[in-house]
Amino acid sequence: MYTHEFQKRVRYGETDQMGYLYYGHYAQYYEIGRVEMLRSLGLTYKAMEEEYGILMPVVSMQQRFVRPARYDELITIRTTLRQLPAKFIVFQMELFNEAGKLVNGGTVKLCFVEAESGKTVPVPEHLVAELRPYFEEN
Amino acid sequence: MYTHEFQKRVRYGETDQMGYLYYGHYAQYYEIGRVEMLRSLGLTYKAMEEEYGILMPVVSMQQRFVRPARYDELITIRTTLRQLPAKFIVFQMELFNEAGKLVNGGTVKLCFVEAESGKTVPVPEHLVAELRPYFEEN
Amino acid sequence: MYTHEFQKRVRYGETDQMGYLYYGHYAQYYEIGRVEMLRSLGLTYKAMEEEYGILMPVVSMQQRFVRPARYDELITIRTTLRQLPAKFIVFQMELFNEAGKLVNGGTVKLCFVEAESGKTVPVPEHLVAELRPYFEEN
Amino acid sequence: MYTHEFQKRVRYGETDQMGYLYYGHYAQYYEIGRVEMLRSLGLTYKAMEEEYGILMPVVSMQQRFVRPARYDELITIRTTLRQLPAKFIVFQMELFNEAGKLVNGGTVKLCFVEAESGKTVPVPEHLVAELRPYFEEN
Numbered sequence: 001m002y003t004h005e006f007q008k009r010v011r012y013g014e015t016d017q018m019g020y021l022y023y024g025h026y027a028q029y030y031e032i033g034r035v036e037m038l039r040s041l042g043l044t045y046k047a048m049e050e051e052y053g054i055l056m057p058v059v060s061m062q063q064r065f066v067r068p069a070r071y072d073e074l075i076t077i078r079t080t081l082r083q084l085p086a087k088f089i090v091f092q093m094e095l096f097n098e099a100g101k102l103v104n105g106g107t108v109k110l111c112f113v114e115a116e117s118g119k120t121v122p123v124p125e126h127l128v129a130e131l132r133p134y135f136e137e138n
Numbered sequence: 139m140y141t142h143e144f145q146k147r148v149r150y151g152e153t154d155q156m157g158y159l160y161y162g163h164y165a166q167y168y169e170i171g172r173v174e175m176l177r178s179l180g181l182t183y184k185a186m187e188e189e190y191g192i193l194m195p196v197v198s199m200q201q202r203f204v205r206p207a208r209y210d211e212l213i214t215i216r217t218t219l220r221q222l223p224a225k226f227i228v229f230q231m232e233l234f235n236e237a238g239k240l241v242n243g244g245t246v247k248l249c250f251v252e253a254e255s256g257k258t259v260p261v262p263e264h265l266v267a268e269l270r271p272y273f274e275e276n
Numbered sequence: 277m278y279t280h281e282f283q284k285r286v287r288y289g290e291t292d293q294m295g296y297l298y299y300g301h302y303a304q305y306y307e308i309g310r311v312e313m314l315r316s317l318g319l320t321y322k323a324m325e326e327e328y329g330i331l332m333p334v335v336s337m338q339q340r341f342v343r344p345a346r347y348d349e350l351i352t353i354r355t356t357l358r359q360l361p362a363k364f365i366v367f368q369m370e371l372f373n374e375a376g377k378l379v380n381g382g383t384v385k386l387c388f389v390e391a392e393s394g395k396t397v398p399v400p401e402h403l404v405a406e407l408r409p410y411f412e413e414n
Numbered sequence: 415m416y417t418h419e420f421q422k423r424v425r426y427g428e429t430d431q432m433g434y435l436y437y438g439h440y441a442q443y444y445e446i447g448r449v450e451m452l453r454s455l456g457l458t459y460k461a462m463e464e465e466y467g468i469l470m471p472v473v474s475m476q477q478r479f480v481r482p483a484r485y486d487e488l489i490t491i492r493t494t495l496r497q498l499p500a501k502f503i504v505f506q507m508e509l510f511n512e513a514g515k516l517v518n519g520g521t522v523k524l525c526f527v528e529a530e531s532g533k534t535v536p537v538p539e540h541l542v543a544e545l546r547p548y549f550e551e552n
Contacts, residue, residue: 013441154431336476
Protein backbone atom coordinates (compact mmCIF):
# COMPACT_ATOMS: atom_id res chain seq x y z
CA MET A 1 0.00 0.00 0.00
CA TYR A 2 1.21 3.50 -0.72
CA THR A 3 -0.46 6.63 0.68
CA HIS A 4 0.29 10.27 0.05
CA GLU A 5 -1.27 13.50 1.29
CA PHE A 6 -1.36 16.89 -0.35
CA GLN A 7 -3.23 20.08 0.50
CA LYS A 8 -5.18 22.47 -1.65
CA ARG A 9 -7.28 25.44 -0.68
CA VAL A 10 -10.84 25.91 -1.97
CA ARG A 11 -10.79 29.00 -4.18
CA TYR A 12 -13.63 31.47 -4.74
CA GLY A 13 -13.97 30.50 -8.38
CA GLU A 14 -14.53 26.90 -7.29
CA THR A 15 -17.52 27.68 -5.06
CA ASP A 16 -21.07 27.76 -6.36
CA GLN A 17 -24.02 29.79 -5.19
CA MET A 18 -24.80 27.25 -2.47
CA GLY A 19 -21.43 28.33 -1.04
CA TYR A 20 -20.05 24.83 -1.63
CA LEU A 21 -17.09 23.60 -3.62
CA TYR A 22 -18.93 22.74 -6.87
CA TYR A 23 -19.25 18.97 -7.26
CA GLY A 24 -17.60 19.04 -10.67
CA HIS A 25 -14.33 20.39 -9.27
CA TYR A 26 -13.52 17.33 -7.16
CA ALA A 27 -12.14 15.57 -10.23
CA GLN A 28 -9.44 18.24 -10.36
CA TYR A 29 -8.61 17.58 -6.69
CA TYR A 30 -8.32 13.89 -7.58
CA GLU A 31 -5.94 14.79 -10.42
CA ILE A 32 -3.80 16.84 -8.05
CA GLY A 33 -3.76 14.00 -5.53
CA ARG A 34 -2.51 11.37 -7.97
CA VAL A 35 0.00 13.64 -9.70
CA GLU A 36 1.52 14.69 -6.38
CA MET A 37 1.61 11.05 -5.23
CA LEU A 38 3.63 10.19 -8.35
CA ARG A 39 5.92 13.17 -7.67
CA SER A 40 6.49 11.90 -4.11
CA LEU A 41 7.87 8.73 -5.74
CA GLY A 42 10.23 10.76 -7.91
CA LEU A 43 8.04 10.41 -10.97
CA THR A 44 6.15 13.04 -12.89
CA TYR A 45 3.17 12.64 -15.12
CA LYS A 46 4.83 15.20 -17.40
CA ALA A 47 7.82 12.89 -17.90
CA MET A 48 5.47 9.95 -18.42
CA GLU A 49 4.05 11.80 -21.42
CA GLU A 50 7.17 13.48 -22.74
CA GLU A 51 9.89 10.90 -22.07
CA TYR A 52 7.98 7.64 -22.09
CA GLY A 53 5.24 8.61 -24.56
CA ILE A 54 2.56 7.22 -22.24
CA LEU A 55 -0.82 8.88 -21.71
CA MET A 56 -3.02 7.96 -18.76
CA PRO A 57 -6.69 8.54 -19.61
CA VAL A 58 -9.30 8.02 -16.92
CA VAL A 59 -11.46 4.91 -17.43
CA SER A 60 -13.93 5.30 -14.58
CA MET A 61 -14.56 7.31 -11.43
CA GLN A 62 -16.85 6.97 -8.42
CA GLN A 63 -17.46 9.73 -5.93
CA ARG A 64 -19.45 10.11 -2.70
CA PHE A 65 -20.09 13.66 -1.54
CA VAL A 66 -20.20 13.33 2.22
CA ARG A 67 -20.30 16.93 3.42
CA PRO A 68 -19.75 20.29 1.76
CA ALA A 69 -16.32 21.85 1.41
CA ARG A 70 -16.47 25.60 1.74
CA TYR A 71 -14.59 28.65 0.52
CA ASP A 72 -11.01 29.06 1.75
CA GLU A 73 -10.92 25.68 3.52
CA LEU A 74 -7.60 23.89 3.25
CA ILE A 75 -8.53 20.43 1.98
CA THR A 76 -6.26 17.45 2.63
CA ILE A 77 -6.27 15.12 -0.36
CA ARG A 78 -5.28 11.60 0.68
CA THR A 79 -4.42 9.33 -2.23
CA THR A 80 -3.91 5.60 -1.69
CA LEU A 81 -2.77 2.78 -3.95
CA ARG A 82 -3.99 -0.53 -2.52
CA GLN A 83 -2.64 -2.69 -5.33
CA LEU A 84 0.32 -2.60 -7.64
CA PRO A 85 -0.91 -1.32 -11.01
CA ALA A 86 -1.03 -3.77 -13.92
CA LYS A 87 -3.39 -3.14 -16.80
CA PHE A 88 -4.98 -0.38 -14.73
CA ILE A 89 -3.99 1.88 -11.87
CA VAL A 90 -6.67 2.55 -9.24
CA PHE A 91 -6.38 5.46 -6.85
CA GLN A 92 -8.47 5.56 -3.66
CA MET A 93 -9.30 9.14 -2.80
CA GLU A 94 -10.32 10.73 0.48
CA LEU A 95 -10.69 14.47 1.01
CA PHE A 96 -10.76 15.92 4.51
CA ASN A 97 -11.62 19.40 5.71
CA GLU A 98 -9.68 21.39 8.32
CA ALA A 99 -11.61 19.71 11.13
CA GLY A 100 -10.40 16.34 9.83
CA LYS A 101 -13.87 15.33 8.67
CA LEU A 102 -14.35 13.39 5.45
CA VAL A 103 -15.71 15.65 2.71
CA ASN A 104 -15.57 13.32 -0.28
CA GLY A 105 -14.41 9.80 -0.99
CA GLY A 106 -13.99 7.96 -4.26
CA THR A 107 -11.93 5.92 -6.63
CA VAL A 108 -10.51 6.70 -10.03
CA LYS A 109 -9.20 4.11 -12.48
CA LEU A 110 -6.80 4.94 -15.30
CA CYS A 111 -5.21 2.93 -18.07
CA PHE A 112 -1.97 3.41 -19.99
CA VAL A 113 -1.97 4.36 -23.67
CA GLU A 114 1.01 4.59 -25.98
CA ALA A 115 0.72 8.08 -27.45
CA GLU A 116 2.18 7.15 -30.83
CA SER A 117 0.00 4.12 -31.58
CA GLY A 118 -3.00 5.07 -29.45
CA LYS A 119 -2.94 1.48 -28.12
CA THR A 120 -3.51 0.40 -24.53
CA VAL A 121 -0.35 -0.95 -22.94
CA PRO A 122 0.46 -2.45 -19.52
CA VAL A 123 1.79 -0.24 -16.72
CA PRO A 124 5.31 1.02 -17.53
CA GLU A 125 7.97 -0.95 -15.68
CA HIS A 126 9.68 2.14 -14.24
CA LEU A 127 6.46 3.06 -12.42
CA VAL A 128 6.07 -0.43 -10.95
CA ALA A 129 9.73 -0.40 -9.92
CA GLU A 130 9.20 2.67 -7.74
CA LEU A 131 6.06 1.23 -6.19
CA ARG A 132 7.14 -2.39 -5.61
CA PRO A 133 8.97 -1.78 -2.31
CA TYR A 134 5.70 -0.54 -0.76
CA PHE A 135 3.82 -3.68 -1.76
CA GLU A 136 6.20 -6.40 -0.75
CA GLU A 137 4.91 -8.98 1.65
CA ASN A 138 6.82 -9.34 4.85
CA MET B 139 -39.40 6.43 -17.43
CA TYR B 140 -38.61 9.91 -18.63
CA THR B 141 -35.84 10.71 -21.10
CA HIS B 142 -34.60 14.02 -22.39
CA GLU B 143 -31.84 15.02 -24.79
CA PHE B 144 -29.86 18.23 -24.97
CA GLN B 145 -26.82 19.22 -26.97
CA LYS B 146 -23.66 21.02 -25.97
CA ARG B 147 -20.53 21.70 -27.94
CA VAL B 148 -17.06 20.90 -26.56
CA ARG B 149 -15.27 24.23 -26.12
CA TYR B 150 -11.54 24.90 -26.43
CA GLY B 151 -11.24 25.75 -22.75
CA GLU B 152 -12.68 22.33 -21.92
CA THR B 153 -10.03 20.38 -23.80
CA ASP B 154 -6.77 19.30 -22.23
CA GLN B 155 -3.37 18.77 -23.81
CA MET B 156 -4.33 15.23 -24.88
CA GLY B 157 -6.88 17.01 -27.09
CA TYR B 158 -9.72 15.42 -25.10
CA LEU B 159 -12.60 16.92 -23.17
CA TYR B 160 -10.99 16.94 -19.69
CA TYR B 161 -12.54 14.23 -17.52
CA GLY B 162 -13.46 16.71 -14.80
CA HIS B 163 -15.78 18.65 -17.10
CA TYR B 164 -18.27 15.81 -17.61
CA ALA B 165 -19.92 16.67 -14.28
CA GLN B 166 -20.90 20.01 -15.81
CA TYR B 167 -22.43 18.19 -18.80
CA TYR B 168 -24.38 16.07 -16.30
CA GLU B 169 -25.61 19.24 -14.59
CA ILE B 170 -26.75 20.67 -17.92
CA GLY B 171 -28.53 17.41 -18.76
CA ARG B 172 -30.57 17.27 -15.56
CA VAL B 173 -31.37 20.99 -15.48
CA GLU B 174 -32.61 20.92 -19.08
CA MET B 175 -34.62 17.78 -18.34
CA LEU B 176 -36.37 19.64 -15.51
CA ARG B 177 -36.97 22.60 -17.84
CA SER B 178 -38.57 20.26 -20.39
CA LEU B 179 -41.11 19.41 -17.65
CA GLY B 180 -41.83 23.08 -17.07
CA LEU B 181 -39.69 23.22 -13.94
CA THR B 182 -36.51 25.13 -13.28
CA TYR B 183 -33.86 24.43 -10.74
CA LYS B 184 -33.72 28.18 -10.20
CA ALA B 185 -37.36 28.21 -9.08
CA MET B 186 -36.71 25.16 -6.89
CA GLU B 187 -34.17 27.24 -5.00
CA GLU B 188 -35.85 30.62 -5.07
CA GLU B 189 -39.54 29.78 -4.80
CA TYR B 190 -39.51 26.47 -2.97
CA GLY B 191 -36.34 26.99 -0.91
CA ILE B 192 -35.05 23.56 -1.90
CA LEU B 193 -31.39 22.86 -2.69
CA MET B 194 -30.35 19.70 -4.50
CA PRO B 195 -26.79 18.72 -3.54
CA VAL B 196 -25.17 15.76 -5.26
CA VAL B 197 -24.77 12.69 -3.06
CA SER B 198 -22.85 10.39 -5.38
CA MET B 199 -21.73 10.03 -8.98
CA GLN B 200 -20.35 7.21 -11.12
CA GLN B 201 -18.80 7.74 -14.52
CA ARG B 202 -17.35 5.50 -17.22
CA PHE B 203 -15.21 7.22 -19.83
CA VAL B 204 -15.79 5.14 -22.94
CA ARG B 205 -14.09 7.14 -25.69
CA PRO B 206 -12.69 10.65 -25.91
CA ALA B 207 -14.81 13.64 -26.81
CA ARG B 208 -12.88 16.14 -28.87
CA TYR B 209 -12.83 19.86 -29.52
CA ASP B 210 -15.87 21.33 -31.26
CA GLU B 211 -17.85 18.08 -31.20
CA LEU B 212 -21.55 18.53 -30.58
CA ILE B 213 -22.28 16.16 -27.70
CA THR B 214 -25.78 14.79 -27.16
CA ILE B 215 -26.52 14.52 -23.44
CA ARG B 216 -29.25 11.94 -22.80
CA THR B 217 -30.71 12.12 -19.31
CA THR B 218 -33.05 9.40 -18.08
CA LEU B 219 -35.11 8.97 -14.93
CA ARG B 220 -35.89 5.27 -14.42
CA GLN B 221 -37.72 5.72 -11.13
CA LEU B 222 -39.92 8.34 -9.59
CA PRO B 223 -37.78 10.29 -7.10
CA ALA B 224 -38.51 9.83 -3.40
CA LYS B 225 -35.77 10.50 -0.86
CA PHE B 226 -33.33 10.73 -3.77
CA ILE B 227 -33.45 11.50 -7.47
CA VAL B 228 -31.17 9.42 -9.70
CA PHE B 229 -30.30 10.55 -13.20
CA GLN B 230 -28.90 8.04 -15.71
CA MET B 231 -26.53 9.85 -18.07
CA GLU B 232 -25.31 8.93 -21.54
CA LEU B 233 -23.23 11.22 -23.72
CA PHE B 234 -22.93 10.57 -27.44
CA ASN B 235 -20.64 12.11 -30.03
CA GLU B 236 -21.68 13.28 -33.51
CA ALA B 237 -21.23 9.76 -34.89
CA GLY B 238 -23.76 8.53 -32.31
CA LYS B 239 -21.11 6.63 -30.35
CA LEU B 240 -21.21 6.52 -26.58
CA VAL B 241 -18.56 8.80 -25.08
CA ASN B 242 -19.42 8.60 -21.39
CA GLY B 243 -22.07 6.94 -19.24
CA GLY B 244 -22.89 7.36 -15.60
CA THR B 245 -25.35 8.04 -12.85
CA VAL B 246 -25.71 10.91 -10.46
CA LYS B 247 -27.79 10.84 -7.29
CA LEU B 248 -29.04 13.98 -5.54
CA CYS B 249 -31.04 14.63 -2.41
CA PHE B 250 -33.34 17.48 -1.41
CA VAL B 251 -32.37 19.93 1.32
CA GLU B 252 -34.50 22.67 2.82
CA ALA B 253 -32.33 25.77 2.47
CA GLU B 254 -33.59 27.42 5.64
CA SER B 255 -33.11 24.50 8.03
CA GLY B 256 -30.34 22.69 6.14
CA LYS B 257 -32.35 19.50 6.69
CA THR B 258 -32.87 16.71 4.18
CA VAL B 259 -36.47 16.53 2.99
CA PRO B 260 -38.37 14.19 0.62
CA VAL B 261 -38.81 15.11 -3.02
CA PRO B 262 -41.10 18.15 -3.41
CA GLU B 263 -44.61 17.16 -4.43
CA HIS B 264 -44.75 19.56 -7.41
CA LEU B 265 -41.79 17.77 -8.97
CA VAL B 266 -43.37 14.34 -8.53
CA ALA B 267 -46.63 15.66 -9.94
CA GLU B 268 -44.96 16.60 -13.22
CA LEU B 269 -43.18 13.25 -13.46
CA ARG B 270 -45.96 10.88 -12.37
CA PRO B 271 -47.68 10.64 -15.79
CA TYR B 272 -44.48 9.20 -17.28
CA PHE B 273 -44.28 6.47 -14.66
CA GLU B 274 -47.83 5.18 -14.56
CA GLU B 275 -48.35 1.56 -15.29
CA ASN B 276 -50.60 0.75 -18.15
CA MET C 277 -18.00 45.68 -39.67
CA TYR C 278 -19.27 42.22 -38.90
CA THR C 279 -21.45 41.40 -35.90
CA HIS C 280 -22.74 38.08 -34.64
CA GLU C 281 -24.85 37.06 -31.66
CA PHE C 282 -24.94 33.78 -29.80
CA GLN C 283 -26.64 32.73 -26.57
CA LYS C 284 -25.37 30.77 -23.63
CA ARG C 285 -27.00 30.04 -20.32
CA VAL C 286 -25.21 30.63 -17.00
CA ARG C 287 -24.72 27.21 -15.39
CA TYR C 288 -24.64 26.39 -11.69
CA GLY C 289 -21.00 25.39 -11.85
CA GLU C 290 -20.19 28.84 -13.24
CA THR C 291 -21.68 30.75 -10.31
CA ASP C 292 -19.72 31.62 -7.20
CA GLN C 293 -20.88 32.07 -3.64
CA MET C 294 -21.89 35.68 -4.34
CA GLY C 295 -24.45 34.09 -6.69
CA TYR C 296 -22.71 35.72 -9.68
CA LEU C 297 -21.19 34.27 -12.80
CA TYR C 298 -17.55 34.05 -11.61
CA TYR C 299 -15.45 36.74 -13.27
CA GLY C 300 -12.96 34.20 -14.59
CA HIS C 301 -15.60 32.45 -16.72
CA TYR C 302 -16.23 35.41 -19.02
CA ALA C 303 -13.16 34.49 -21.06
CA GLN C 304 -14.93 31.26 -22.00
CA TYR C 305 -17.99 33.27 -23.12
CA TYR C 306 -15.63 35.37 -25.25
CA GLU C 307 -14.21 32.19 -26.77
CA ILE C 308 -17.71 30.94 -27.59
CA GLY C 309 -18.59 34.30 -29.14
CA ARG C 310 -15.64 34.41 -31.53
CA VAL C 311 -15.81 30.72 -32.48
CA GLU C 312 -19.51 30.98 -33.30
CA MET C 313 -18.87 34.19 -35.27
CA LEU C 314 -16.34 32.31 -37.39
CA ARG C 315 -18.84 29.46 -37.83
CA SER C 316 -21.45 31.96 -39.04
CA LEU C 317 -18.99 32.82 -41.83
CA GLY C 318 -18.64 29.16 -42.77
CA LEU C 319 -15.29 28.82 -41.02
CA THR C 320 -14.37 26.76 -38.00
CA TYR C 321 -11.52 27.24 -35.61
CA LYS C 322 -11.13 23.45 -35.67
CA ALA C 323 -10.42 23.53 -39.42
CA MET C 324 -8.06 26.46 -38.91
CA GLU C 325 -5.97 24.22 -36.68
CA GLU C 326 -6.39 20.90 -38.47
CA GLU C 327 -6.49 21.90 -42.13
CA TYR C 328 -4.52 25.13 -42.17
CA GLY C 329 -2.16 24.39 -39.28
CA ILE C 330 -2.83 27.80 -37.75
CA LEU C 331 -3.19 28.37 -34.01
CA MET C 332 -4.74 31.56 -32.64
CA PRO C 333 -3.34 32.34 -29.19
CA VAL C 334 -4.75 35.28 -27.27
CA VAL C 335 -2.38 38.26 -27.01
CA SER C 336 -4.38 40.55 -24.74
CA MET C 337 -7.81 41.00 -23.22
CA GLN C 338 -9.65 43.83 -21.50
CA GLN C 339 -12.88 43.37 -19.59
CA ARG C 340 -15.31 45.65 -17.76
CA PHE C 341 -17.74 43.95 -15.39
CA VAL C 342 -20.80 46.18 -15.54
CA ARG C 343 -23.42 44.21 -13.63
CA PRO C 344 -23.64 40.66 -12.33
CA ALA C 345 -24.91 37.80 -14.46
CA ARG C 346 -26.85 35.27 -12.40
CA TYR C 347 -27.63 31.59 -12.42
CA ASP C 348 -29.77 30.33 -15.31
CA GLU C 349 -29.79 33.65 -17.16
CA LEU C 350 -29.61 33.34 -20.93
CA ILE C 351 -26.73 35.63 -21.88
CA THR C 352 -26.50 37.12 -25.36
CA ILE C 353 -22.89 37.29 -26.50
CA ARG C 354 -22.45 39.95 -29.19
CA THR C 355 -19.14 39.71 -31.04
CA THR C 356 -18.07 42.47 -33.41
CA LEU C 357 -15.16 42.87 -35.80
CA ARG C 358 -14.58 46.56 -36.47
CA GLN C 359 -11.55 46.08 -38.68
CA LEU C 360 -10.35 43.50 -41.15
CA PRO C 361 -7.74 41.38 -39.38
CA ALA C 362 -4.11 41.73 -40.49
CA LYS C 363 -1.32 40.83 -38.10
CA PHE C 364 -3.95 40.60 -35.35
CA ILE C 365 -7.66 39.99 -35.08
CA VAL C 366 -9.54 42.06 -32.49
CA PHE C 367 -12.98 41.03 -31.27
CA GLN C 368 -15.22 43.55 -29.49
CA MET C 369 -17.35 41.74 -26.95
CA GLU C 370 -20.62 42.74 -25.31
CA LEU C 371 -22.65 40.44 -23.09
CA PHE C 372 -26.29 41.21 -22.34
CA ASN C 373 -28.68 39.70 -19.82
CA GLU C 374 -32.30 38.70 -20.52
CA ALA C 375 -33.46 42.25 -19.77
CA GLY C 376 -31.14 43.50 -22.53
CA LYS C 377 -28.81 45.20 -20.05
CA LEU C 378 -25.06 45.17 -20.58
CA VAL C 379 -23.39 42.72 -18.20
CA ASN C 380 -19.82 42.81 -19.47
CA GLY C 381 -17.91 44.50 -22.28
CA GLY C 382 -14.40 43.98 -23.52
CA THR C 383 -11.97 43.30 -26.29
CA VAL C 384 -9.76 40.35 -27.04
CA LYS C 385 -6.83 40.39 -29.45
CA LEU C 386 -5.38 37.24 -31.02
CA CYS C 387 -2.52 36.56 -33.37
CA PHE C 388 -1.90 33.78 -35.88
CA VAL C 389 0.81 31.19 -35.33
CA GLU C 390 1.94 28.48 -37.72
CA ALA C 391 1.70 25.31 -35.64
CA GLU C 392 4.65 23.60 -37.32
CA SER C 393 7.19 26.39 -36.98
CA GLY C 394 5.71 28.16 -33.96
CA LYS C 395 6.18 31.42 -35.89
CA THR C 396 3.74 34.33 -36.02
CA VAL C 397 2.16 34.71 -39.45
CA PRO C 398 -0.30 37.20 -40.99
CA VAL C 399 -4.01 36.44 -41.04
CA PRO C 400 -4.78 33.52 -43.39
CA GLU C 401 -6.14 34.70 -46.73
CA HIS C 402 -9.21 32.42 -46.63
CA LEU C 403 -10.37 34.16 -43.43
CA VAL C 404 -9.95 37.63 -44.92
CA ALA C 405 -11.78 36.50 -48.05
CA GLU C 406 -14.88 35.62 -46.05
CA LEU C 407 -14.78 38.89 -44.14
CA ARG C 408 -13.91 41.34 -46.93
CA PRO C 409 -17.48 41.78 -48.25
CA TYR C 410 -18.54 43.14 -44.84
CA PHE C 411 -15.80 45.74 -44.82
CA GLU C 412 -16.05 47.20 -48.29
CA GLU C 413 -16.67 50.89 -48.54
CA ASN C 414 -19.72 51.95 -50.46
CA MET D 415 3.97 49.73 -2.24
CA TYR D 416 3.24 46.22 -1.09
CA THR D 417 4.28 43.11 -3.02
CA HIS D 418 3.60 39.47 -2.35
CA GLU D 419 4.51 36.27 -4.18
CA PHE D 420 2.73 32.94 -4.21
CA GLN D 421 3.22 29.81 -6.29
CA LYS D 422 0.77 27.59 -8.08
CA ARG D 423 1.37 24.68 -10.39
CA VAL D 424 -0.33 24.41 -13.80
CA ARG D 425 -2.66 21.40 -13.63
CA TYR D 426 -3.64 19.07 -16.48
CA GLY D 427 -7.24 20.22 -16.35
CA GLU D 428 -6.06 23.79 -16.89
CA THR D 429 -4.23 23.05 -20.15
CA ASP D 430 -5.91 23.18 -23.53
CA GLN D 431 -5.18 21.23 -26.68
CA MET D 432 -2.42 23.69 -27.66
CA GLY D 433 -0.70 22.40 -24.51
CA TYR D 434 -0.97 25.86 -22.93
CA LEU D 435 -2.57 27.04 -19.72
CA TYR D 436 -5.96 28.10 -21.15
CA TYR D 437 -6.22 31.89 -21.28
CA GLY D 438 -9.44 31.90 -19.26
CA HIS D 439 -7.74 30.36 -16.22
CA TYR D 440 -5.42 33.29 -15.54
CA ALA D 441 -8.24 35.11 -13.75
CA GLN D 442 -8.18 32.33 -11.14
CA TYR D 443 -4.42 32.81 -10.72
CA TYR D 444 -5.11 36.51 -10.19
CA GLU D 445 -7.71 35.64 -7.54
CA ILE D 446 -5.19 33.40 -5.76
CA GLY D 447 -2.57 36.14 -5.89
CA ARG D 448 -4.71 38.81 -4.28
CA VAL D 449 -6.27 36.50 -1.67
CA GLU D 450 -2.85 35.26 -0.57
CA MET D 451 -1.55 38.83 -0.48
CA LEU D 452 -4.36 39.73 1.92
CA ARG D 453 -3.56 36.63 3.99
CA SER D 454 0.08 37.75 4.21
CA LEU D 455 -1.24 40.91 5.89
CA GLY D 456 -3.22 38.88 8.40
CA LEU D 457 -6.51 39.43 6.57
CA THR D 458 -8.72 36.94 4.80
CA TYR D 459 -11.25 37.56 2.12
CA LYS D 460 -13.44 35.04 3.91
CA ALA D 461 -13.50 37.24 7.04
CA MET D 462 -14.15 40.28 4.87
CA GLU D 463 -17.37 38.62 3.72
CA GLU D 464 -18.41 36.86 6.90
CA GLU D 465 -17.35 39.29 9.63
CA TYR D 466 -17.44 42.63 7.86
CA GLY D 467 -20.22 41.87 5.36
CA ILE D 468 -18.16 43.28 2.51
CA LEU D 469 -18.07 41.75 -0.98
CA MET D 470 -15.35 42.66 -3.45
CA PRO D 471 -16.63 42.27 -7.01
CA VAL D 472 -14.22 42.79 -9.90
CA VAL D 473 -14.83 46.00 -11.86
CA SER D 474 -12.29 45.61 -14.65
CA MET D 475 -9.33 43.50 -15.70
CA GLN D 476 -6.58 43.83 -18.30
CA GLN D 477 -4.30 41.00 -19.31
CA ARG D 478 -1.34 40.58 -21.65
CA PHE D 479 -0.41 37.02 -22.57
CA VAL D 480 3.33 37.21 -23.08
CA ARG D 481 4.36 33.56 -23.44
CA PRO D 482 2.62 30.25 -22.84
CA ALA D 483 2.59 28.57 -19.45
CA ARG D 484 2.74 24.81 -19.78
CA TYR D 485 1.59 21.75 -17.91
CA ASP D 486 3.20 21.15 -14.50
CA GLU D 487 5.12 24.43 -14.48
CA LEU D 488 5.30 26.09 -11.09
CA ILE D 489 4.09 29.63 -11.73
CA THR D 490 5.10 32.48 -9.45
CA ILE D 491 2.25 34.93 -9.03
CA ARG D 492 3.55 38.37 -8.02
CA THR D 493 0.85 40.71 -6.75
CA THR D 494 1.60 44.38 -6.16
CA LEU D 495 -0.38 47.23 -4.67
CA ARG D 496 1.05 50.54 -5.92
CA GLN D 497 -1.50 52.74 -4.19
CA LEU D 498 -3.48 52.62 -0.98
CA PRO D 499 -7.02 51.52 -1.87
CA ALA D 500 -9.80 54.10 -1.56
CA LYS D 501 -12.96 53.69 -3.61
CA PHE D 502 -11.19 50.90 -5.53
CA ILE D 503 -8.33 48.52 -4.95
CA VAL D 504 -6.06 47.85 -7.92
CA PHE D 505 -3.78 44.82 -8.02
CA GLN D 506 -0.85 44.71 -10.47
CA MET D 507 -0.26 41.11 -11.52
CA GLU D 508 2.83 39.44 -12.97
CA LEU D 509 3.14 35.72 -13.53
CA PHE D 510 6.55 34.13 -14.06
CA ASN D 511 7.49 30.64 -15.18
CA GLU D 512 10.21 28.47 -13.63
CA ALA D 513 12.85 30.11 -15.80
CA GLY D 514 11.86 33.48 -14.32
CA LYS D 515 10.36 34.69 -17.61
CA LEU D 516 7.19 36.77 -17.63
CA VAL D 517 4.22 34.68 -18.76
CA ASN D 518 1.37 37.10 -18.19
CA GLY D 519 0.96 40.62 -16.83
CA GLY D 520 -2.16 42.55 -15.97
CA THR D 521 -4.20 44.59 -13.58
CA VAL D 522 -7.45 43.90 -11.82
CA LYS D 523 -9.62 46.52 -10.15
CA LEU D 524 -12.20 45.69 -7.49
CA CYS D 525 -14.69 47.75 -5.51
CA PHE D 526 -16.26 47.22 -2.08
CA VAL D 527 -19.94 46.40 -1.71
CA GLU D 528 -21.93 46.13 1.50
CA ALA D 529 -23.57 42.71 1.23
CA GLU D 530 -26.72 43.73 3.09
CA SER D 531 -27.56 46.86 1.13
CA GLY D 532 -25.83 45.97 -2.13
CA LYS D 533 -24.34 49.49 -2.06
CA THR D 534 -20.80 50.46 -3.01
CA VAL D 535 -18.79 51.61 0.01
CA PRO D 536 -15.24 52.94 0.50
CA VAL D 537 -12.42 50.58 1.41
CA PRO D 538 -12.90 49.19 4.96
CA GLU D 539 -10.69 50.96 7.47
CA HIS D 540 -9.19 47.75 8.90
CA LEU D 541 -7.79 46.90 5.44
CA VAL D 542 -6.22 50.35 5.03
CA ALA D 543 -4.79 50.12 8.55
CA GLU D 544 -2.83 47.00 7.65
CA LEU D 545 -1.57 48.50 4.42
CA ARG D 546 -0.72 52.05 5.56
CA PRO D 547 2.75 51.23 6.98
CA TYR D 548 3.86 50.09 3.52
CA PHE D 549 2.79 53.33 1.89
CA GLU D 550 4.16 55.93 4.22
CA GLU D 551 6.47 58.49 2.75
CA ASN D 552 9.90 58.75 4.25
